[in-house]
Amino acid sequence: MVRTSPVGEAPAPRSPATGTSDVKRLLSEFRGLHEQRLEWLQLDTGLTPEELLQKKEDLLQTYVNDLTDQNQVLVQTIEELQVEADHNLSESVMKLCTSDAVLDDLNQQRTNLELSDHLRNLRSGMNSITQLLQNTGHLRNLDTPTSPQSLPMR
Numbered sequence: 001m002v003r004t005s006p007v008g009e010a011p012a013p014r015s016p017a018t019g020t021s022d023v024k025r026l027l028s029e030f031r032g033l034h035e036q037r038l039e040w041l042q043l044d045t046g047l048t049p050e051e052l053l054q055k056k057e058d059l060l061q062t063y064v065n066d067l068t069d070q071n072q073v074l075v076q077t078i079e080e081l082q083v084e085a086d087h088n089l090s091e092s093v094m095k096l097c098t099s100d101a102v103l104d105d106l107n108q109q110r111t112n113l114e115l116s117d118h119l120r121n122l123r124s125g126m127n128s129i130t131q132l133l134q135n136t137g138h139l140r141n142l143d144t145p146t147s148p149q150s151l152p153m154r
Contacts, residue, residue, distance in 0.1 A: 034063045
């Protein structure tokens, strides 16, 4: 089954399950063709028993060679999938590390902002206290006479 797409567009992506079922279907058809060829050999009455045996052996050897080729393709596919999985894992780890670094940076920025805000509040409080002390000092200066004799004794 070939998927078609409008002109100029990439083919629709196929799911791994679809690819697996296609491969299984092809392998089943392939096995069926070899079995059918073997059955036809059995029905061929123009062959001597020795010729029939030789043809069966040749057909079975071809089948074994084809299966060997299929196995090699499967091994190569598994190796490629392993490389791809390793690559995807490495990318995910890198993204995670990058995310951790960004998160650490954001946490540090948040801490700095909280400290800045706290420092601003402390400065504001100190300014208020300083202002209060200055105002209190001015009031005390207004309430007390300036002559040294009028200062209370302690």
